[in-house]
Structures are given as structure tokens and as C-alpha cells.
Amino acid sequence: MRLQLKRALLACALVLVGVSSAYADEASGTWTGELEGRGNYYYERSTRVFVPTFKVTAEAPNGVHLSADYLVDVISSASIAQTGGGADGVFTELRHGIGASVGKEFDMGGAQLDLTVHGRYSTESDYESRVYGLSSALSWNEKTTTLTLNLNRVDDSVYSNVMPKFEGRLYGLTSALSLSQVVTSRLILGVGYQLGYLEGFLANPYRRALIGPRPYAEKHPGERFRHNIEGSLAWFIPASNTTLSLAYRVYVDSWDIMAVTPEARIYQELGENFVLRARYRFYTQTRAYFYESPRYPLGYTGYVSNDPKMAEFHSQQVGLKLEYRLAFLGGSFLDFARDAWLDLSVDRQFSTASYGNNIIATVGGRVPF
Amino acid sequence: MRFTSTALCFALFVLAANGCTHVKPYEREYLTHAGMDRKREAFAEEFEGHVRDSREGAIGNGASSTGGGCGCN
Numbered sequence: 001m002r003l004q005l006k007r008a009l010l011a012c013a014l015v016l017v018g019v020s021s022a023y024a025d026e027a028s029g030t031w032t033g034e035l036e037g038r039g040n041y042y043y044e045r046s047t048r049v050f051v052p053t054f055k056v057t058a059e060a061p062n063g064v065h066l067s068a069d070y071l072v073d074v075i076s077s078a079s080i081a082q083t084g085g086g087a088d089g090v091f092t093e094l095r096h097g098i099g100a101s102v103g104k105e106f107d108m109g110g111a112q113l114d115l116t117v118h119g120r121y122s123t124e125s126d127y128e129s130r131v132y133g134l135s136s137a138l139s140w141n142e143k144t145t146t147l148t149l150n151l152n153r154v155d156d157s158v159y160s161n162v163m164p165k166f167e168g169r170l171y172g173l174t175s176a177l178s179l180s181q182v183v184t185s186r187l188i189l190g191v192g193y194q195l196g197y198l199e200g201f202l203a204n205p206y207r208r209a210l211i212g213p214r215p216y217a218e219k220h221p222g223e224r225f226r227h228n229i230e231g232s233l234a235w236f237i238p239a240s241n242t243t244l245s246l247a248y249r250v251y252v253d254s255w256d257i258m259a260v261t262p263e264a265r266i267y268q269e270l271g272e273n274f275v276l277r278a279r280y281r282f283y284t285q286t287r288a289y290f291y292e293s294p295r296y297p298l299g300y301t302g303y304v305s306n307d308p309k310m311a312e313f314h315s316q317q318v319g320l321k322l323e324y325r326l327a328f329l330g331g332s333f334l335d336f337a338r339d340a341w342l343d344l345s346v347d348r349q350f351s352t353a354s355y356g357n358n359i360i361a362t363v364g365g366r367v368p369f
Numbered sequence: 370m371r372f373t374s375t376a377l378c379f380a381l382f383v384l385a386a387n388g389c390t391h392v393k394p395y396e397r398e399y400l401t402h403a404g405m406d407r408k409r410e411a412f413a414e415e416f417e418g419h420v421r422d423s424r425e426g427a428i429g430n431g432a433s434s435t436g437g438g439c440g441c442n
Contacts, residue, residue, distance in 0.1 A: 243404030267404030
């Protein structure tokens with residue numbers, strides 16, 4: 001655990017080193033961009049996750065843009081499944097993830113086309129994930145209308161820490177089509193559709209489901225089609241410097257899960273350097289057609305699952321976020337950071353799922369250059 | 370049928386959106402305020418998206434991967 005903490009601290013140190021190099025780029029005057037570093041924390045009854053992460057983005061005057069990010073998950077969990085014993089035990093696991101993208105915006109007279117290729121790789125002791133794809137965004141009407149299409153390929157390898165010979169593969173294709181429209185000088189509307197297709201090993205190698213009195217390995221269908229439709233609205237109210245942001249998602253899939261997620265956010269500017277965000281999110285879903293709890297009847301031979309997210313449940317989330325701009329640094333030896341922002345957010349989720357309630361807290365900062 | 374309905378709604382939205390009042394670049398000061406562009410918060414919310422990916426049955430939370438992280442396939 002101490003070694004993992006050292007690695008987490010090393011990641012934070014890299015963020016600070018990055019801030020220095022960002023200033024060097026600003027001095028050259030040829031590239032612009034942003035460096036962002038964050039520390040994320042997740043807490044629920046039997047799981048804690050700490051994730052330091054950072055990202056750098058840069059854009060050249062000719063429209064070429066690049067990004068790179070890195071994260072490390074430090075996961076501590078109490079679980080019968082992963083320890084392989086008959087009783088709860090605590091395990092700690094590390095996950096490293098890197099991502100990168102490169103793209104360019106092409107000016108086509110009355111429209112602009114942005115093409116970006118991106119990739120992400122993450123690895124931990126029992127899981128390797130590779131995601132790569134293409135993003136495109138076409139804007140017209142002086143960028144008041146933007147149509148976005150994303151295509152991703154997923155290629156994951158699943159292992160087990162308690163069954164050394166086990167290996168499962170998971171393949172997937174995901175696509176997302178969205179449209180954003182500036183309707184008036186203070187109103188933006190958006191709609192989007194996502195389609196996902198997964199095939200391969202879609203269960204969890206650790207989980208066991210009860211058939212009668214005996215536990216059996218979880219067995220999920222080998223493919224899954226997922227559909228998600230969402231709409232959003234952002235409306236600025238000049239009299240109070242308030243932004244109201246609303247989103248609504250409807251999800252259905254081939255496992256008979258249907259979910260609805262309305263969310264409301266209010267951004268309140270407090271002077272020039274503070275922004276307070278309050279949010280409320282509701283989530284509800286139906287159960288997968290093969291999910292039974294607490295056990296399947298004796299002699300059952302179909303798909304079995306003990307995955308809490310296959311069950312019917314709902315949750316409510318409330319959260320606050322405070323952002324602060326470091327404008328007071330203007331004119332000092334840290335003048336390069338006068339437009340940097342720091343933020344702190346805490347969200348509390350109340351869920352009827354068997355995972356229980358949880359807390360998500362993040363602290364971060366971003367420095368433009 | 371479901372896909373056809375979705376495509377139809379999307380096409381109608383595109384047509385309707387193009388008929389809206391044209392907002393010139395110099396009229397977009399309000400659009401730069403906090404909360405008007407959710408992409409500014411995208412990186413900050415990737416972690417939450419990953420959490421949702423392993424705790425909820427749906428997609429649409431910004432998660433970039435189908436798996437990984439605490440073995441929650």
C-alpha cells in the first residue's frame with residue numbers, strides 16, 4: 001500500500017513538472033493548450049478508489065491538436081470473490097491507463113471539419129482494455145450547428161487472479177451521433193444517439209450465482225446491443241449570471257434493461273472568480289431478463305448472474321462543486337497561472353442497489369497556456 | 370422500428386435547428402459562461418463516467434471503456 005501511495009504521489013509530481021513545461025510553451029507563442037490535473041476519490045461500503053490523473057492538450061495555429069492523459073487507479077475492496085476464500089478479505093489493486101489523440105480541423109469555406117483519431121490502453125492484474133477510434137465534428141452556420149460522429153473499437157482481455165488459466169475476450173463497437181445547436185445568444189440545445197455492440201465474455205470471472213443451494217460461475221449472454229438517446233439544454237440568464245443545464249437520457253438494451261436518467265445543474269457565478277455548481281441526478285433501471293435474486297431455482301440451466309447492476313434499482317445523486325480562478329496571481333512571478341482554475345466537488349449518491357450509497361469527491365486544477 | 374424512429378427524430382431536429390435565428394459570433398458572449406459548454410468538464414467527469422460504467426447497467430455517462438477497474442466487467 002505504501003508503494004502504491006508513492007506511485008500516486010509520483011503521478012502528482014509529474015503534474016507539477018508539466019505545469020512548468022506548459023509555461024515554456026506559452027513563451028513561444030505558437031501553441032496554445034491546457035494542462036489539467038485531478039485527484040478523484042470514490043467511497044462506498046466495501047470499496048475505495050483513489051485516482052490521480054492528468055491531461056495535456058495543445059493546439060497549433062494550423063488547426064492540428066494533440067492530447068495525452070494518464071491515470072492510476074488505486075482500488076481497495078473487501079470481496080469474497082477476488083480473494084478466492086470463503087469469507088470477505090481486503091485486496092488492493094492498481095490500474096494504469098494512458099490515452100492519446102491527434103487531430104486537425106479543416107476549413108472548408110462555409111463549414112469546418114474536425115477529424116481526430118484516439119486510443120486508450122489500460123492494464124491491471126486481471127484486465128487489459130484497448131479502445132481506439134475516430135471522432136469527427138462538422139460545423140456550419142459559423143459554428144452554430146455542430147454534428148459529431150464517434151466510432152470506437154473495443155478489444156479487452158479478461159483474466160482472473162484466482163484461476164491462472166482463465167482468459168476471456170471482449171470485443172465491441174460503439175458509435176455516437178450527436179447534434180448541438182446554438183438557438184439564441186443564450187440557449188444551446190443538443191440531441192444524441194449512441195449504439196453499442198459487445199460480444200465475447202460479458203460476465204465477471206469472480207462472481208458466483210446460487211442455483212438452489214450451490215454457487216455456480218456467472219454466465220451472461222455472449223452479445224449485447226445497447227441504445228442510448230439523450231437530449232440536453234443549456235440556458236444562460238444574464239440578470240443573475242446563472243446557467244441552467246438540463247439533460248435527459250433514455251437507455252434500452254437487448255438484455256431488457258431500460259434506464260431513464262434526468263439531470264439538472266445550476267451554475268451560479270459569484271463575482272468574476274467563483275463559480276458554484278449544484279446538481280441533482282436521478283437514475284432508474286429495470287432488471288436484465290435473466291437476473292434473479294437471491295437464487296435461481298434448483299435445476300435451472302439458463303444464464304445466471306449475481307451482478308447488482310443487472311438488478312432493478314434506482315438512485316438519487318446530489319452534489320456541489322466550487323471553482324475558483326487564480327486571478328490574484330496576475331502581475332506576480334506566477335502571472336502565467338492568472339487564468340488557471342481550481343475546483344473541488346463532492347457528490348453523494350443514495351442508491352437502492354446492493355452496492356449501497358456512495359460518495360464521489362474530486363479536486364483538480366487546469367492551467368491554460 | 371426503434372432505429373427508424375430515432376433517425377426520423379434526429380433528422381427533424383436537424384431541419385428545425387437550421388431554421389433557428391442565426392447567432393453571429395459577436396453575439397455569443399453569454400455562450401462562454403460556465404455550464405454552457407459541457408465539454409469543458411469532460412475530463413473532470415471521466416472518473417464519474419467510469420464509476421457509472423461499473424455500477425449502472427446503462428451507458429451514456431461518458432465512460433470510454435466497457436471494462437476494467439475493480440474487475441467489474
